[in-house]
Amino acid sequence: MNALRRSTHDIFIEGWGRLGPSWGISKMMAEIYALLYVSPSPLTLEDMSSKLATSRSNISTNVRGLLDLRVVHKVIVRGERKDYYTAEDDITKVAKLLALAKKRKELDPAMETVEKALAAANDARDDATAQKLEELKRHMDFVNAIFHAFAGGEADPKSLARVIRVKETLL
Numbered sequence: 001m002n003a004l005r006r007s008t009h010d011i012f013i014e015g016w017g018r019l020g021p022s023w024g025i026s027k028m029m030a031e032i033y034a035l036l037y038v039s040p041s042p043l044t045l046e047d048m049s050s051k052l053a054t055s056r057s058n059i060s061t062n063v064r065g066l067l068d069l070r071v072v073h074k075v076i077v078r079g080e081r082k083d084y085y086t087a088e089d090d091i092t093k094v095a096k097l098l099a100l101a102k103k104r105k106e107l108d109p110a111m112e113t114v115e116k117a118l119a120a121a122n123d124a125r126d127d128a129t130a131q132k133l134e135e136l137k138r139h140m141d142f143v144n145a146i147f148h149a150f151a152g153g154e155a156d157p158k159s160l161a162r163v164i165r166v167k168e169t170l171l
Contacts, residue, residue, distance in 0.1 A: 009035075009038050012034055012038055013031050013034040013035050013038070013052075014031070015034075016030045016031060016033065016034035017030045017031035017034065018030075020033075023098045023102065024098060024101055024102035024105055024106070025065070025066075025069070025098065025101075026062065026065075028052075028054065028058060028059075028062045029062045029065055029066055031052055032048055032052065032059065032062050032063060032066060032072070033066060033071055033072060033087055033094075035048060035051055035052060036048075036072060036085055036086055036087035037087040037089070039086075039087075042075045042077060042084035042085060042086045043084060043085055043086075044082045044083065044084055044085075045059050045060050045063065045082075045083070045085075046082070048063070048085075063085060069097055069098065069101055070088070070097055071087065071088045071094050071097055071098070072085050072086070072087055072088065073085065073086050073087075073088065096150065096151040097151075099147060099150060099151045100147070100151045103144070103147045103151070107140070107143060107144060107147065110140065111137075111140050111141075111144065114133055114136055114137050114140060115137065117129075117133055118130060118133040118134065118137060121133055
């Protein structure tokens with residue numbers, strides 16, 4: 001076999017790593033998740049460090065972030081003293097968790113800024129600015145409703161009805 005030929009795992013891990021920043025996580029976090037996802041058994045920090053050719057401390061820091069997002073889980077391996085980790089296998093759940101994290105990091109602060117600016121425009125009786133900010137707020141409310149419909153659990157009728165109501169205010 002050609003020594004330069006990359007394995008399917010390598011192709012997946014590298015590709016997933018390139019996509020990570022689009023989802024609001026670092027390249028390394030995405031690579032760790034991908035490695036754990038395709039691994040047939042739980043891995044230690046040392047295993048991941050070796051396979052991803054990076055320091056154990058870098059792996060440890062990023063694994064903590066993935067644990068916080070709940071897309072990686074610590075597991076017990078009987079007879080072992082080291083910590084082992086696995087990836088969340090439910091990709092729909094992972095997508096929802098990453099979407100909510102991205103929403104908290106990006107959309108929520110933006111919505112808060114628009115709401116504060118809108119209140120200030122209303123207090124100052126700056127109708128032209130208030131009108132523009134109201135329009136922006138309606139669009140952001142629509143995006144927020146989509147996030148909640150997608151990531152708030154199953155596609156329940158209440159969430160979908162909220163998306164439709166917000167969408168109607170945009171028309």
